[in-house]
Amino acid sequence: MAGNHQQLLQLTYIRFVILFCQCCAVAFALVYLRVDLNPWATGSALLLLGLLNLITYARLHSSWPVTQPEFFTQLLADAIIYGFILYQSGGGTNPFIFMLLIPLIITVMTLNNRYIWMMAITVTAIYGSLLIYYVPVVTALSEHQHSLTSLFNFHMLGMWLNFILTVIVITYFIVRINRALQRQQQSLIEEREAKVHHQQILALGTMAAGTAHELGTPLSTMSVILHEMRTDSTLSDEHKEDIDILQQQVQTCADKLQHMTRSVAEEKDSEKTSLATELLSEIIEQWNITRPEVTYSVNIQEDLPPDLRNTTALRQAILNLLNNAADACSKNIEISLRWDPTAIWLTIRDYGAGLSVEQANTLGQPFISTKGKGLGIGLFLTSTTLAHYDGDVKLYAAQGKGTITEVRLSRRSVHG
Numbered sequence: 001m002a003g004n005h006q007q008l009l010q011l012t013y014i015r016f017v018i019l020f021c022q023c024c025a026v027a028f029a030l031v032y033l034r035v036d037l038n039p040w041a042t043g044s045a046l047l048l049l050g051l052l053n054l055i056t057y058a059r060l061h062s063s064w065p066v067t068q069p070e071f072f073t074q075l076l077a078d079a080i081i082y083g084f085i086l087y088q089s090g091g092g093t094n095p096f097i098f099m100l101l102i103p104l105i106i107t108v109m110t111l112n113n114r115y116i117w118m119m120a121i122t123v124t125a126i127y128g129s130l131l132i133y134y135v136p137v138v139t140a141l142s143e144h145q146h147s148l149t150s151l152f153n154f155h156m157l158g159m160w161l162n163f164i165l166t167v168i169v170i171t172y173f174i175v176r177i178n179r180a181l182q183r184q185q186q187s188l189i190e191e192r193e194a195k196v197h198h199q200q201i202l203a204l205g206t207m208a209a210g211t212a213h214e215l216g217t218p219l220s221t222m223s224v225i226l227h228e229m230r231t232d233s234t235l236s237d238e239h240k241e242d243i244d245i246l247q248q249q250v251q252t253c254a255d256k257l258q259h260m261t262r263s264v265a266e267e268k269d270s271e272k273t274s275l276a277t278e279l280l281s282e283i284i285e286q287w288n289i290t291r292p293e294v295t296y297s298v299n300i301q302e303d304l305p306p307d308l309r310n311t312t313a314l315r316q317a318i319l320n321l322l323n324n325a326a327d328a329c330s331k332n333i334e335i336s337l338r339w340d341p342t343a344i345w346l347t348i349r350d351y352g353a354g355l356s357v358e359q360a361n362t363l364g365q366p367f368i369s370t371k372g373k374g375l376g377i378g379l380f381l382t383s384t385t386l387a388h389y390d391g392d393v394k395l396y397a398a399q400g401k402g403t404i405t406e407v408r409l410s411r412r413s414v415h416g
Contacts, residue, residue: 004066006180007110008056011074014106015053018099022046022085025096025161029089038088038135045085052077072115075103076122083126091134092127095161100127109178219254226250274310276344280337283315287322294326296333306339306411309389317385321348321393321405324379328352328403339411343391346407354397 026042056074060066082099091097100123107119226247230240274282277300284298308314325333329352336347383393390410398404 004068004071004110005060006184007106008066008071008074009060010176010180011071011078011106012053012057012060014102015049015056015078018082018102019046019049019053021161022096026089042085042088045081045088049078049081049085052081068111068115072107072111072119075107075119079103079119079123079126083130086130087134090136091130091132093134093136094130097127097130110181215253215257219250219257222250223247223254272310273307275305276308276337276339277305279308279310279315280318280335280346283318283322284335286315287319287326291323291326291330294330294333296335299334299336301338305337306344308344308409313385314389317382318346318407320379320382321407325350325352325403325405342411344409344411346409348405348407349398349402350405351398351402354401354403 023046026037026039026046030037030039052074079100082103086092086094086097086099089096104116104119104123107116111119226243229235230243230247235243280298280300284296288294322333322335325348328350332351334347334349336345336349338345338347379393386393386407386409390412391408393408394406396404396406
């Protein structure tokens with residue numbers, strides 16, 4: 001419906017141009033050619049067109065959607081008013097007879113076949129009627145002793161002016177309508193892609209929830225078996241140490257699942273905000289515990305930091321990017337945080353192998369990974385999370401060696 005709204009707005013502009021040109025043509029015919037036109041009938045038709053345009057323009061400021069039947073009715077009213085104006089000014093002999101093509105052209109550009117055929121039949125019927133029924137102006141011209149050559153010259157001049165008007169309408173307004181249709185089509189494509197994207201996220205969330213539920217039982221079983229094995233007096237100290245390590249790993253997995261469930265439950269109730277610097281420090285501290293082999297440096301803007309929504313999803317998204325940098329190269333990772341009045345920028349620079357053109361084009365798509373052991377969902381989930389907070393992530397090949405990961409977070413999303 002937004003497309004029809006834009007098209008109806010363009011129609012008001014077209015009417016304004018036609019109204020202006022017709023008023024000039026009528027004034028020229030009355031003053032210079034001294035044609036015996038009925039000024040009241042012709043003026044009433046032009047006034048009706050002007051009132052219709054004003055009413056339409058006012059209607060566009062309402063919240064009602066513009067439907068195809070309404071838009072077709074507007075075009076049909078134009079064709080009828082044009083026909084009445086032409087009836088009062090020579091009918092089919094009027095060089096501006098091709099005005100009737102304007103509603104048809106717009107209908108072809110914007111509406112479906114049913115309305116196109118209805119409009120084609122309507123303008124054809126109006127044109128045919130104007131060849132028989134009209135108020136002639138040739139008699140008036142003859143009475144003023146205009147020669148046939150002069151009459152022909154004026155007719156040719158009118159056809160030339162009509163051609164210019166048609167060119168203006170087609171090249172400017174019709175092109176604008178066509179571009180509005182293209183934007184509407186692009187919007188539909190983006191909405192379709194977003195729907196597919198959301199379906200993928202929903203599928204991943206469902207899989208994650210099911211996997212987390214199913215892992216609880218085997219982890220509990222493993223914990224019980226390992227505990228019983230630990231009490232076996234015949235085991236050597238080396239085997240007991242291995243069992244202790246396995247118990248720690250199993251407990252870590254169980255704690256992760258509980259933490260995930262608890263975090264989701266907590267964030268359903270409330271979301272807190274933190275200073276961007278504090279949030280980054282918490283994330284780096286957590287990252288440093290899980291990746292102690294990493295060496296890094298942090299560069300933070302010195303003025304007062306802005307707030308950010310402190311959520312598990314956002315923390316995990318940034319943590320995924322830090323882990324990606326550590327997987328590429330765990331040494332000398334450079335982290336910088338800066339901000340401006342509209343956005344917060346987090347940049348992560350690693351000195352790994354970098355990205356090829358093919359990898360850069362496919363990054364962010366689900367189940368596509370540049371790491372042999374990766375599942376291909378980390379960056380996909382990260383970009384989805386950042387988009388939820390009115391942000392995005394971009395990866396660039398760094399000059400010389402490595403990759404630059406740039407995260408943008410809108411400051412408007414803090415209270416969104």
